[in-house]
Amino acid sequence: xxxxxxxxxxxxxxxxxxxxxxxxxxxxxxxxxxxxxxxxxxxxxxxxxxxxxxxxxxxxxxxxxxxxxxxxxxxxxxxxxxxxxxxxxxxxxxxxxxxxxxxxxxxxxxxxx
Amino acid sequence: xxxxxxxxxxxxxxxxxxxxxxxxxxxxxxxxxxxxxxxxxxxxxxxxxxxxxxxxxxxxxxxxxxxxxxxxxxxxxxxxxxxxxxxxxxxxxxxxxxxxxxxxxxxxxxxx
Numbered sequence: 001x002x003x004x005x006x007x008x009x010x011x012x013x014x015x016x017x018x019x020x021x022x023x024x025x026x027x028x029x030x031x032x033x034x035x036x037x038x039x040x041x042x043x044x045x046x047x048x049x050x051x052x053x054x055x056x057x058x059x060x061x062x063x064x065x066x067x068x069x070x071x072x073x074x075x076x077x078x079x080x081x082x083x084x085x086x087x088x089x090x091x092x093x094x095x096x097x098x099x100x101x102x103x104x105x106x107x108x109x110x111x112x113x
Numbered sequence: 114x115x116x117x118x119x120x121x122x123x124x125x126x127x128x129x130x131x132x133x134x135x136x137x138x139x140x141x142x143x144x145x146x147x148x149x150x151x152x153x154x155x156x157x158x159x160x161x162x163x164x165x166x167x168x169x170x171x172x173x174x175x176x177x178x179x180x181x182x183x184x185x186x187x188x189x190x191x192x193x194x195x196x197x198x199x200x201x202x203x204x205x206x207x208x209x210x211x212x213x214x215x216x217x218x219x220x221x222x223x224x225x
Contacts, residue, residue, distance in 0.1 A: 009153075034213070036214075036216075041218075041219075042218060042219070043117070043203055043205075043216030043217050043218045043219050044156075044203065044205075044214070044216045045216070046213035046214065046215075049213065090155060090156065098161075098163065099144065099207065099209070099212075100158060100161065100171070101158075101214070103148075103155040103156040103157075104155050105153055105154060105155040106155050
């Protein structure tokens, strides 16, 4: 079965420190991977995606993600976290040819001043 | 402004009282879908539509109906709501299969 997992329910980081949100996946074939962010009382917003090409993908708001095929991971990273990065982050993988996405359970990021 | 609009944003209803959550997008997207978000479960797809008059079940379609009579609109219908349908609902659209999803602001539904 194709799936995606976010092993951490919550990540706490101090402002200015590096932020990493973990995601692992299990798919047959080449993975299409996505990261979305949800701010309080808002819908999800697209951050970045990996389809093919460079393993390091750059996205919105200074975020990037590293695709690692051997570890089946797609971790989201930001070199220097801001308090405004506090939000719920979702990893997702495309699971069929019609573009259906399977979402992870989400990781709450808390950035403290 | 490009957007996906859902209504109502908040609704409290009682078991068995039919309700409709509307969704409209102004981006001429062909693909639209409905998700429900529950704590610890992430987002689960309810129904999706590849184009006008083309809809199909997602992972959790029981108790829901949809229709796609126009490209811009994709309403979610709960014919006889039950308490286990209390959830946060999101409508999303996309211009293509592997494109990013554009989400509405969400509709928080409580069924008593």
